[in-house]
Amino acid sequence: xxxxxxxxxxxxxxxxxxxxxxxxxxxxxxxxxxxxxxxxxxxxxxxxxxxxxxxxxxxxxxxxxxxxxxxxxxxxxxxxxxxxxxxxxxxxxxxxxxxxxxxxxxxxxxxxxxxxxxxxxxxxxxxxxxxxxxxxxxxxxxxxxxxxxxxxxxxxxxxxxxxxxxxxxxxxxxxxxxxxxxxxxxxxxxxxxxxxxxxxxxxxxxxxxxxxxxxxxxxxxxxxxxxxxxxxxxxxxxxxxxxxxxxxxxxxxxxxxxxxxxxxxxxxxxxxxxxxxxxxx
Amino acid sequence: xxxxxxxxxxxxxxxxxxxxxxxxxxxxxxxxxxxxxxxxxxxxxxxxxxxxxxxxxxxxxxxxxxxxxxxxxxxxxxxxxxxxxxxxxxxxxxxxxxxxxxxxxxxxxxxxxxxxxxxxxxxxxxxxxxxxxxxxxxxxxxxxxxxxxxxxxxxxxxxxxxxxxxxxxxxxxxxxxxxxxxxxxxxxxxxxxxxxxxxxxxxxxxxxxxxxxxxxxxxxxxxxxxxxxxxxxxxxxxxxxxxxxxxxxxxxxxxxxxxxxxxxxxxxxxxxxxxxxxxxxxxxxxxxxxxxxxxxxxxxx
Numbered sequence: 261x262x263x264x265x266x267x268x269x270x271x272x273x274x275x276x277x278x279x280x281x282x283x284x285x286x287x288x289x290x291x292x293x294x295x296x297x298x299x300x301x302x303x304x305x306x307x308x309x310x311x312x313x314x315x316x317x318x319x320x321x322x323x324x325x326x327x328x329x330x331x332x333x334x335x336x337x338x339x340x341x342x343x344x345x346x347x348x349x350x351x352x353x354x355x356x357x358x359x360x361x362x363x364x365x366x367x368x369x370x371x372x373x374x375x376x377x378x379x380x381x382x383x384x385x386x387x388x389x390x391x392x393x394x395x396x397x398x399x400x401x402x403x404x405x406x407x408x409x410x411x412x413x414x415x416x417x418x419x420x421x422x423x424x425x426x427x428x429x430x431x432x433x434x435x436x437x438x439x440x441x442x443x444x445x446x447x448x449x450x451x452x453x454x455x456x457x458x459x460x461x462x463x464x465x466x467x468x469x470x471x472x473x474x475x476x477x478x479x480x481x482x483x484x485x486x487x488x489x490x491x492x493x494x495x496x497x498x499x500x501x502x503x504x505x506x507x508x509x510x511x512x513x514x515x516x517x518x519x520x521x522x523x524x525x526x527x528x529x530x531x532x533x534x535x536x537x538x539x540x541x
Numbered sequence: 542x543x544x545x546x547x548x549x550x551x552x553x554x555x556x557x558x559x560x561x562x563x564x565x566x567x568x569x570x571x572x573x574x575x576x577x578x579x580x581x582x583x584x585x586x587x588x589x590x591x592x593x594x595x596x597x598x599x600x601x602x603x604x605x606x607x608x609x610x611x612x613x614x615x616x617x618x619x620x621x622x623x624x625x626x627x628x629x630x631x632x633x634x635x636x637x638x639x640x641x642x643x644x645x646x647x648x649x650x651x652x653x654x655x656x657x658x659x660x661x662x663x664x665x666x667x668x669x670x671x672x673x674x675x676x677x678x679x680x681x682x683x684x685x686x687x688x689x690x691x692x693x694x695x696x697x698x699x700x701x702x703x704x705x706x707x708x709x710x711x712x713x714x715x716x717x718x719x720x721x722x723x724x725x726x727x728x729x730x731x732x733x734x735x736x737x738x739x740x741x742x743x744x745x746x747x748x749x750x751x752x753x754x755x756x757x758x759x760x761x762x763x764x765x766x767x768x769x770x771x772x773x774x775x776x777x778x779x780x781x782x783x784x785x786x787x788x789x790x791x792x793x794x795x796x797x798x799x800x801x802x803x804x805x806x807x808x809x810x811x812x813x814x815x816x817x818x819x820x821x822x823x824x825x826x827x828x829x830x831x832x833x834x835x836x837x838x839x840x841x842x
Contacts, residue, residue: 328727343729350723360592360771360780361720373717374728378709411775427724
């Protein structure tokens with residue numbers, strides 16, 4: 261069952277309302293004839309925050325694409341919401357300064373960008389008003405109101421990330437898939453966006469699955485960790501998964517997890533090299 | 542080609558009289574009609590092209606228009622048909638290259654450049670083979686407003702209507718796919734099909750613009766108005782409208798100037814478009830400077 265986040269025992273985990281949002285049973289994925297990972301079991305309910313961890317090239321992003329329905333599974337079963345019920349933030353998406361589209365337009369495309377034809381003026385006014393309200397609401401919920409009308413290329417990395425998060429949230433998804441959303445942000449922005457994600461997760465009951473390179477910024481908000489390595493996966497609460505014993509078993513090589521005095525986790529002796537140079541999982 | 546050398550007309554600043562004078566010539570009426578259609582179509586398609594950063598593909602299409610028109614002249618077909626046939630064919634080829642050279646921008650642009658060089662060489666051959674009245678490739682390369690027939694205007698109208706209808710039908714998913722490819726694909730937008738479809742629209746728009754500006758100056762109507770509008774505004778709808786208006790202004794002002802002055806049309810259209818771009822950049826610079834002055838010191842971003 262759901263474990264309490266390590267240092268936020270005061271915040272009650274939300275009750276699982278009905279069926280799980282997402283369920284993987286014995287899932288496996290092959291890319292180019294090579295099995296990337298197999299035997300992954302995972303059940304995620306509404307309002308749960310899950311991190312996908314592991315070394316580079318292990319198939320973390322592929323896991324998200326599989327959940328999206330964009331990559332096929334080789335074995336097992338996946339039950340995920342439909343495309344319209346998923347918000348998706350791909351990896352390392354930045355708009356350079358030359359992109360002359362406002363943030364609000366990018367958010368709006370999340371709502372109606374897939375529709376064909378043009379909106380007819382003076383028709384469906386009520387619906388258009390409702391859409392406008394929804395767009396403003398989504399932008400406000402991520403705190404991006406102040407710069408939503410600026411060209412998105414002129415916004416900073418953190419501002420762009422909030423606008424893109426608003427775009428992913430604008431359809432009120434049940435499941436939010438994020439691929440290293442904190443990667444290009446500085447430390448204060450990392451913890452701010454992590455807190456924002458935690459709040460969206462708890463308050464709006466959105467299930468969040470996030471590929472992370474460094475678990476520490478989101479550690480306080482996590483319910484569950486999927487740790488991929490050596491073609492296998494371990495799933496469970498972070499304090500059970502990110503331990504010397506579990507990771508040593510997973511890697512089949514001695515791995516040590518250290519805990520700093522301020523509660524950060526550092527994994528030492530991981531076979532794969534960490535490219536950030538910072539305290540990694 | 543240099544009409545003003547043979548006509549004693551002079552610009553009088555009495556615009557009504559001037560326009561009446563110009564429009565007393567059927568070929569000028571046709572030129573204005575063709576100019577309007579071309580400016581609208583090239584502007585709308587060009588706005589997406591600039592947003593998608595496909596100006597090199599656009600340039601290749603425009604260069605390919607030249608051998609198409611030259612071949613059409615050689616075998617005695619309307620140049621409009623030559624422009625259109627060559628551009629659409631080239632659009633299919635480039636879309637094919639794009640498909641096979643998956644996301645390899647460098648490979649793609651090199652292949653596109655190869656096609657471009659060969660097309661230009663073919664055009665030169667066709668022009669050399671045709672030793673008739675053409676007097677060299679100048680008109681095909683730099684544009685002319687003489688001899689635009691009513692039939693050509695009709696063809697431009699039909700092609701333009703088809704292009705604008707298609708653009709209206711898939712403009713919004715195209716905008717999504719252009720600005721945010723991965724998320725659009727995740728939402729079920731057929732990103733690749735849209736990219737190929739857009740190249741065909743770009744081919745058609747280039748063929749249309751080639752009739753006015755010649756194939757080398759197509760960018761005057763395809764890129765410059767769109768680039769100017771994107772300097773001035775980041776709103777999609779306003780930007781599109783502005784692009785079309787700027788293109789129309791450049792085209793018509795160019796026609797008027799070319800009627801009264803003994804210099805080529807392509808030069809005038811390009812010059813007016815370019816002047817608009819310079820003004821827009823200056824406006825933005827001034828606006829930025831004023832904004833910085835208006836803010837309290839140190840509060841700038």
